[in-house]
Amino acid sequence: MRETFRTHMGWLHSWVGFLGGLVLTAIFATGTLAVFDKEITQWMQPEVVLKANSVTATPVALHHAAETMQAEQQQGRFAFITLPSWRDPVIRVLHYDGHEFIGPVLDPIDGHLFPARQTAGGQFFFDFHFALRSGPVLGCTIVTILGICLLVAIGSGIAIQIKAMWPDLIVFRPFGARPRAWLDAHLITGVLFLPFLIMITYTGTAIRARGILPPHPLLVARHSEQTAQKADDRPKGGRKAAAQQTDLLPPPLAPLIAEAKERLQTDKCELILFSKTEIRIFRSDEASLFLSRDMVSFSRADGHYLGTHIQNGAAAKTTQLIHGLHYARFSTRLLLWLYFVSGFACTVLMASGLVLFLIKRRKNAGNRIMFRLAEGLTLATFIGLPISIMGLFWANRLLPVNMPERLSAETDVFFALWALSCLHGVLFSILKKPLIGWQLQITALAIMAMGVPALDICSQTHSWLHDATRYYVLDILVFLLGLSALFSLTILKRRSV
């Protein structure tokens, strides 16, 4: 058997791409949705009324926010405040529940609490994207390793296709023979979005690189430092002691925010953290491409200025740039849409790669059980994931607003649907009826996706006249997904005849 450079790289690309791609497709899909995490959260909390002009919080609203934060801290939660921004013009008092940042939402004008339903919102996709909902250690490590796998797959893909890059860029035959159409889709998205794919994969992996690179002395030192700080910050003696120590309301926040803006030389501050002794006000992530954690500290007791922390220098700027490019929080709306479209194209790239892998091996290995399993899993990734996302939206509108443990019920619906899709796919594949499996799941996707706007209209949980853009956009996008599923179904049925 003659072994050439291209056969080596082809083998590496196929196997690393397929095995990693099964999870990476889901990571990219959820990452793409996480670009609009705030907007999805707003769609999922229709009780929150957004006023586009209210991007600055009034002193009254800040006072109410401080009270709410204090009440949260007295319950033993590490609560903090996010200030209104152009994408999310409300005040949020958030805490980390192990997966998402959730908490009460306040009006930035008068500070009243919105009776918002408990939901994971867009944060769910963010958490799944970077930790597969398996926590910051295991989940992040798996995602980072997969990031390296993707970089290897990209490199090997470039190596085998470098000579034909220009033809790949302009040739797309969607109505050609089946392998040809899938290969064209794979190549055109791969070549066209290659710079974005490399940038987003590299920055994402570099951000979490500490998870896979071996421990070193600094890590130990830092860990012990953080543990000591946490122990210092968290009151001893449990919740009772916590309540005693956070009894004092922090000083008025409005003057502190104004001073922080002046010291940081910015017009936007977004995040306010409260430790036992300090109030830390951070520069907004939207302020610049460099995602810094520049902040000003004030005393929690009387609000006097304690210090400013600004990181400059080439090394710090490099890290900030990597974070900024990946999180894209500096973006204008147009740039956010570009991230979204590029992320979607990369998801299509990976999904088409999975299908290509199966098509190429069907003739020789089609009867093997591993092939059948791979086919079922591909179906669950390709169609099952969008079905379960639609299920999450359905659950958000159908579950009672005041239901206890509502958040986990929503996410349970998501995972139950995904598991069901996986079982269904594997079963039909083992029964040697994969085409029927695909048709059934695509039908389910079309019905569920086209049902979301109808459900949104029927539930009438929000005013369609007041700031309804977020509803229109999501509903239209989901409807288009349903239409494209319907179109794919007709093509699939025509081919099966």
Added chain:
Amino acid sequence: MVKPASPGTQPASVSARTKKAEKRKTVYRRIGWLACACVLAYVAAHFAVITSLQWGGEENRIAVNVGEVIATALLPLLILVAYGARTYKWGLWLALVCCGIGAVVCRGLL
């Protein structure tokens, strides 16, 4: 009467079996080579991070972040070179040399 096989030819089943065994052997060899490439690339990347610790000065944490950024780029690149260049037999040697240099730099011998 059984007709003897002509010299230089084998029955089809034997040929297919040999071909299958050869293919399996090739795949095992590829996996082994890839595993070696991964280990060596990982060790080299690890040394890159450790080296950044020594050059960090006072702002050690930021220097380590940059070390991680470099190591993240180095890791897939070395895997690709070490595995891909096996056609020309120098892939693993290159990765091994990178590890050696990393080890020497880390020990402060340079």
